Amino acid sequence: MNDADQSSPKTPQKRTATSGRLKPAVLVVMSVLILVPSMVGFIMKFLEFIRTFQDSTDGAFAITPMLNYLLASLGFFSLLVWAAANGMFRDIEQPKHQMLANDARLNAERAASLR
């Protein structure tokens, strides 16, 4: 806070230095933690579905809820793609730098007014 006036040039460098290595690692760990259990669950359900399909003559009906899930998921996926394509995730990190810069300037102004 003491060097509030020149805080902006310092921050971006620091960010790339530390989080550059950390972020991919966290991403991998989190993906494994979330994706592996959900994939296991999905595959189990899928095998169950295959068995039902093979065993019974009416097994084809089991395909109906399956299609529903797939269509719903596809809908959400399209929504995500649409949001990304429309720039809704663009420059998502900008406000955090802005906030710090504003705060530093407000502090400097307050300090000056007290002096």
Next chain:
Amino acid sequence: MFESKAGIFFIAGIGFFGFAFLSNAVVPILMYKDLPEQTAEEVVNPNILYQFKELSRRYPDSFEAAIGEPTKENCAQALRLGRQVYIGEGCWHCHSQFVRPVSNDSKRFGAVSETWEYQNELQRPVMFGTRRVGPDLSREGGRHGSDWHTVHFFRPKTVSPDSPMPEYPWLFDGAPDQPNRRGLALITYMQWLGSWHSTYPYYEELDALAYE
């Protein structure tokens, strides 16, 4: 969408709250909408009326002054007031009112609680409770005589030496055999709990009592 003010206001602020309310509150409300809510008058049963009349005979002067005749209407009023005392004195923060199907609860307290038991005016809001410093009270009625209750409310350690329960001398006019209106009402409420159940202790005199 996910960073916009409108998105946060409508989707997170109102939408998700509404969704949770729908799934967590509206579902049980709809499930039990056919169970009518009984009034305090409707839940006065022979068991509690017996206890109420017993109270009037045991403490005739106090009862006459505070409540009057031991009628069904007065019993319902006493139940209402008794429940208010139960809430106001914070009883429900140390005593629960539901018997779980686990942890030997049903062996200790009696039958596992069911929804219909709570569908009455005296469970609005419901007194489930979240803590048991003392035992569950949903099957408490009839387990102790009203004289035990008076002494216990006046000074719990007299009858239960290890009890950390606070004393409630303000429910009495100076002595344990002189319960005031709030004291009598609270004891009526205590004796009512579980009185609708087949496990309620049986009294011979009960048969002789006409249920008005």
Next chain:
Amino acid sequence: MSSATTNEILPRHADLVEERLVRWYFYAALAYLAISMTGGILMALQLIHWNPLNGIEWLSAGRWRMIHTNAVAYGFIANAFLGVLHWSVPRLTLQRVLSQKLSYFIFIAWQAVVLCTAAGIIFGPTLQAQDWVASLTDQLHLPMGLGAQGVEWGETPFWIDPVALLGLALVAANFLTPIARSKGSMYVTLWYFMAAFIWTFLTYAMGNFLPEYSLTGTSAGAVGGLFIHDLVGLFVTPLGWGTMYYIVPIILEKPIWSQGLSLVGFWGLAFFYPLQGIHHFLYTPIPMFLQYGAIISTIAVEFVVATVIINFMGTLWGDGRKVVTNLPVRWFYTGMIFYFITCFQCALQVTLTFQKLIHFTDWVVGHAHLVMFGVFSMWIFGMMTYLFPILLNKPWYSRRLCEWHFWLSAAGVFIMFLDLGLAGVFQGYYWSSLQPWDVSVTGSQPFWITRMFAGLMIAGGFLCFLWNLLRTARGRSTDSPTAVSAPA
């Protein structure tokens, strides 16, 4: 856009922030915390048979237990966060609140609400037997007297509820206006604050009207559970995390690790948190499938919590020493570790297997103390430790007293948490083994005595803080602003 805003003429701090109001809110919060601690100590003494005031109506432990929780939720936490909001929202949005006059009105009204709640809880039951109260409740078909309502954390007497709700609406209007007027993308803190204003209003309305007037029995239980949970999850938690996202980057002088990840945390919390209410009433007659749903979403939210913790640890990365040297940072990160412990504990204790044993026991009480004191109060203390020197233009009177405050609070609450958790396990086994009830009470005595001393440690730390604050406020003003911004 970013460069455009930076080059704009910045509004003056003095025009944005009403510092006097921030101070007032903090003082009010500390006063209520003192009252709440008194109630807690009274209850603790009662349990170990040492209460010298046993049998005095207006000091009854049963009533003061409700003062304890209500003073902490609506007195301490609400006031402290309102102070923080008056500092942070105008500075984040670069906009004034809707009206400064309204702010002062809300301050006075809110103190009136909390004091009336306390008065209702203490004096209400005494009036219950009066004829005019009886006839009044009869005429209005009220299920309660003038005293506490029968909903946990919602004991606020019925005649204050409409005023409190109006107050919450005014708070929302006062702060949503600058947020709506702000330009550009919002910083993550504002997402949390914005949602919190709406959620608090809706939660309060839900818990203080539905179970009292329109719902009975099991449905009322479901709403009551939802209310208990939402009050912590949708009022205190978003304000707490919003504060953390605001202040930690400022003190560490670098941006939050990933605003994108905080988006995941926010939306995950917003979706999963409200769905969990029923987990407070497991094994009740509430339908079992609803209980399972509540359990699953509780476990799901722990993943969300993990993303938030990772984000803050990523922010701290490389500056770990500041946890030792910088007091506010230490408060914040200790609180965050406690938050992680609470949430991890929650994922376990919410399962039906755990519930059999620990429901109704002191385990839950320990959990509640860790989250309300160990997490949110710690963050508030961190915020106060940071802001008071700025607000008073004076450095802390004594760094040593600040340290005592921290260590006594942290150690006290952690001892209390371990002690009560263990007590809960003992109590659970005493009950399920069908020993006489008294065995569970006498067996709890050592734990309750330990708990009382842990509580006294917390209270001791608080007294250090109050003394330090008093000496600081009376001390000499500093001329150099740099000394101010380097707290302790």
